[in-house]
Amino acid sequence: MSPNINPLVLFFASIFTSNILLSNFLGMCSFISISKNLKSSNGLGMAVAMVMTVTTALNWIVEKYIIIPFQIEYLRYIIYIIVIAAVVQILEMLIDRISPNLYISLGIFLPLITVNCAILGVALFMQLRNYTLLQSVFFGLGSGLGWWLAIVLLGAIRMKVDKAPVPAPLKGVGITLITIGIMAMAFMGFAGMINVQ
Amino acid sequence: MGKKYKEVFLKNTWYENPVFVLVLGICSTLAVTNNLKNTLIMTIGVMLVTGFSNLTVSLLKNLIPSKVRMMTQVLIISFYVIIVDIILRAYLPDVSKALGPYVGLIITNCIIMGRAEAFAQSNDPIISFWDGITSGLGYMIVLVAIAFFRELLGFGTIFGYRVMPENFVNWTIMIMPPSAFFMLAIFIWIVKGFKKEGAK
Amino acid sequence: MKEKKLYTIIFTFVVSFVFVLILSYINFLTYDKIVENQKFSKISAVLNSMGIEYKDEKDALEIFNSTVKEIELGGLKFYVSTVNGEKVYAYVFSGNGLWGTINGVICVNENVDRIIGIDIISHNETPGLGGRIEENWFKNQFKNEKIKGEIKLVNTQELGDKDKDNSSVDAITGATLTSKFFIQIVNNSLAEIRKALRGE
Numbered sequence: 001m002s003p004n005i006n007p008l009v010l011f012f013a014s015i016f017t018s019n020i021l022l023s024n025f026l027g028m029c030s031f032i033s034i035s036k037n038l039k040s041s042n043g044l045g046m047a048v049a050m051v052m053t054v055t056t057a058l059n060w061i062v063e064k065y066i067i068i069p070f071q072i073e074y075l076r077y078i079i080y081i082i083v084i085a086a087v088v089q090i091l092e093m094l095i096d097r098i099s100p101n102l103y104i105s106l107g108i109f110l111p112l113i114t115v116n117c118a119i120l121g122v123a124l125f126m127q128l129r130n131y132t133l134l135q136s137v138f139f140g141l142g143s144g145l146g147w148w149l150a151i152v153l154l155g156a157i158r159m160k161v162d163k164a165p166v167p168a169p170l171k172g173v174g175i176t177l178i179t180i181g182i183m184a185m186a187f188m189g190f191a192g193m194i195n196v197q
Numbered sequence: 198m199g200k201k202y203k204e205v206f207l208k209n210t211w212y213e214n215p216v217f218v219l220v221l222g223i224c225s226t227l228a229v230t231n232n233l234k235n236t237l238i239m240t241i242g243v244m245l246v247t248g249f250s251n252l253t254v255s256l257l258k259n260l261i262p263s264k265v266r267m268m269t270q271v272l273i274i275s276f277y278v279i280i281v282d283i284i285l286r287a288y289l290p291d292v293s294k295a296l297g298p299y300v301g302l303i304i305t306n307c308i309i310m311g312r313a314e315a316f317a318q319s320n321d322p323i324i325s326f327w328d329g330i331t332s333g334l335g336y337m338i339v340l341v342a343i344a345f346f347r348e349l350l351g352f353g354t355i356f357g358y359r360v361m362p363e364n365f366v367n368w369t370i371m372i373m374p375p376s377a378f379f380m381l382a383i384f385i386w387i388v389k390g391f392k393k394e395g396a397k
Numbered sequence: 398m399k400e401k402k403l404y405t406i407i408f409t410f411v412v413s414f415v416f417v418l419i420l421s422y423i424n425f426l427t428y429d430k431i432v433e434n435q436k437f438s439k440i441s442a443v444l445n446s447m448g449i450e451y452k453d454e455k456d457a458l459e460i461f462n463s464t465v466k467e468i469e470l471g472g473l474k475f476y477v478s479t480v481n482g483e484k485v486y487a488y489v490f491s492g493n494g495l496w497g498t499i500n501g502v503i504c505v506n507e508n509v510d511r512i513i514g515i516d517i518i519s520h521n522e523t524p525g526l527g528g529r530i531e532e533n534w535f536k537n538q539f540k541n542e543k544i545k546g547e548i549k550l551v552n553t554q555e556l557g558d559k560d561k562d563n564s565s566v567d568a569i570t571g572a573t574l575t576s577k578f579f580i581q582i583v584n585n586s587l588a589e590i591r592k593a594l595r596g597e
Contacts, residue, residue, distance in 0.1 A: 005493060018496075023374045023523070025227040029307040032220050074283060074424040075417065077301045078275040085268065114271070117224035117305040124298035129497030129521045169389035173220050174382045181378030188373065228523075257412075262405040269412060276416045280423060287427040290434040295528065297521065369570045372526070 007138035010131075014142030016190035020118050021150045022183060027118030031151055032176060034109075036162075041155030044109040045148030051091065051113050052122055052147070055084050056140025059123040060133050080123050085114045118147055150187075154180060202327055209331035214388075215308045216339040216381075222308035226340050227377045229299055233356050236344035237337075238285075238292050239299065244333025246277040247309045251329030253277075254317040270313050271304070278303045308332055343380045347371045439502075442516040443476050443487050446504035448540070471593030476502075485513045488590050492582030495574045497521030499530070499582060505544075509591045512548075515539040515583070527575030538566040539583070547584045550576055 020026050027048070034044050059080050067076055092110045096103045113119060122143045126136045157179055166175045215221045226243065229235040253273045254261075261269050282300045285293040293300070303309070312332050317325040348354055351371030353361035370376050437454055440461045444451055449464070451457040465478045465487075476487040487504040499520040504513040515536050522528045529535060542548070545564040553567045568576035 013495075018523075025374065025377065026224050026302070028224040028227070029221055074279060074420060077279055077282070077304055078272065078417075081271055081275055081304060085271070114267070115305050115307065115310055117302050120305050121224075121298065121302055124301050125496070125521075128298050131497075167386070169393060170382070170386045174385045174389070177220075177378045177382035177385065181375040181382065184375035184378060185373075188375070260408065262401065262408055264405050265409050268409070272412060272416060276420065279420055283423055283427050283431075287430040287434065290431075290438065294519065295531070297528075367570075373571045374526075 005135065007135045010135055011138040011142040014139055015146040015149065016187060019146040019150055019184075019187050020122060020143040021147050022180070022187050024121065026121040027116045027147060030112050030116055031154070032173065034112075035151055035154040035158055035176070038152070038155040038159055040109070041151045042148075044112070045151045047109045047113055048116060048118065048151075049141070049144030049148045051084070051088060051110075052119050052144035053137065053141045054091070055087050055119055056122055056126055056143075057133065057137050058087060059083055060126060060131070060136040063127055076127070077120075080120060081114075084119055084123070088114050118143065150183065153183060157183075201324065205324065205328050206331045209328065210335040210338065214335040214339065215311070215332055216336055220385075221311055222306040222336060223340075223381065224302065224306065226299070226306075226336075227343075227381070228374070229296060230340055230344040230377055230380075231347045231351055231372050232295075233341070233344045233348045235292065235295055236340050238289070239296060239303075240333070240337035240340050242278075242281045242285075242300065243303055243306060243308070244330055244337055246274065246281060246303055246306075247312055247333040248326050248329035249277050250274045250309055251312055251317040252322050252326040254313045255320060255322040255325035258318055270310060274309050274313070275304050308336060339381075339384060343377065343384060346380060347376060351376070439489075439518055442502045442518045443489075443504075445516040446487050446502040446514040447476075447478055447480055447485050448504075448514050449478070449480060471596070473589060473593040475593075480513070483507070486590065486594060487513075488586060489518070490582060490586040492578070492585060494520055494522050494578050494582075495527055495572075496523070499579065501582075503539075503583060503586050503590075505587070505590055505594075507594070509587070509594055510544050512539045512542045512544060512587075514541075522572070522575045527569065527572040529569050529572060530575060530579055535566075535569060542566065544587060548580055548587070550580050 014020065018024070021028070021031060030044060035041050062079060062083055063076075067073060067079060072079075088110050092103075095110075122140055126139055131139060154176070158176060161175055161179060164175075170178075209215070216223060222243075226236065226239045229239055250270070250273045254270055257269070257273075278301065281303070282293070285296070285300060309329075312329055316328045320328070345355070348356075348371075349360070350368040353359055353365045353367055368376075437457065441451070441457055443465065444457055444461060447465075449460060451460050465476050468475055468477050470486075473488060476489075478485055478487075484507045485504050486507070487502050489500070489502050491498055491500045493499070497520070499522070500518040501520075502516050502518065504515070505511065506513060517531050517536070520528065520530060522530065539548075541561050543562045543564055547564070549563075549565040550568045551565045566580070
């Protein structure tokens, strides 16, 4: 049974109140290493948002028409990750053909995405929570945009923080984590704004 | 021979600990660190998966065509993660329920992939297995330490048993996601501070 | 070059085939166990909500088969049993949580003026936050709670609302929305049960 939740509510909730990165910690690896630079943060964020939307919808279709009819639930993880890898490959080729300019700014990030936990995470959440296709698309898009927003914000903050005097052992990763923590707290404040239902 | 094993052990648990030196692989597990039991089981899962996938990658390293190397590694990792998932579901249904999708997310844990690429690809099977297990161990130490403090301060319990006095006011922030970031930052701060002292 | 391509394809096929074969075998081995676990989780939830104690899985199944009856009343399916000389009705509910469907069992007395107990079968809330609806302190708040109109949500500083006559339960810190949804599900099911049992 699918839960009766308005897709739009889901969309906003997954951007703000339950940001996949700040409340579920998904996609941390590339988040920390890439956010050093604002420009690449933006590129990676965009790529993640795009791949996430497409793969969530595709995985929903695969789940419904392949995994469930053939009763191969136990192979779910492998199938999802193959779908994600395939989408990333195809997207890479497509972007290369259509817009070489975009490829230069986006292309290098695409291979990184296959092993981005957030993408697989969103697909798994979507399956576990039994969303409908429409809900899944909004959930995927919302989570992707939320991730994008978070990494751009962090990228911008880090540019300043990296120049600030902080205790030596805390420099780099340490202060970044504290920044993320404060960001996560700020995002929690959105909970009052979007009262689901 | 034994020296090499010791070297790998020390490197993975302390000098180049994947979590506080490289900040890898915290995605899947950080979310469950407000509960010690879940964290322990998750990290044991990660440890086993890292060990065995390292072993398998190392065994197959000469057979894997370079074009599908990444794909094969992902396949091997997913294979072990699914086994862990099935075992949890069959024998520890409560834990499996509590962890939900996070077990599946072990697949995308960067440490496993990283170790397979960096170590197993160019080393013998047995030492690769050892490398995987110790990397997992280093990971476990950090996350269990974080979980220990989060559960202690957030709920006043350890493994679900109440240890704090009855009038202890729970630190709500410790239960919430942001505290995981703060705890990890503090952890890194302390460890790096220590290392600096040692270097002097 | 052509040979290499062929090798890549064959290799990928063979590896995938072997892994999938092993996985399906493991899945086959544990399939019965997993189905049994699922069945058991429902039975144990019904027994827990009634406050009937059991030692292990087998014991639970025996008690369930000997003391609990399934009946249909007013279009709803109830599990009926007698506890301490009082007839109790358990009803399996399902409703929207913050993230997905919450399934559980609520047990009431014959007049529907007291909740006997509540248990959760499955949910998809965030582990450690909304997922805490599964924890005993939260569920125990409902035990013997008087039903006056609707069950309300309060915020106490302690863990759980101890007053059994005020028809209120404590919200989960950090998961107010999940708590709100859960209370709504409880109130909806109570309304349905009242309609079925008392014809209101």
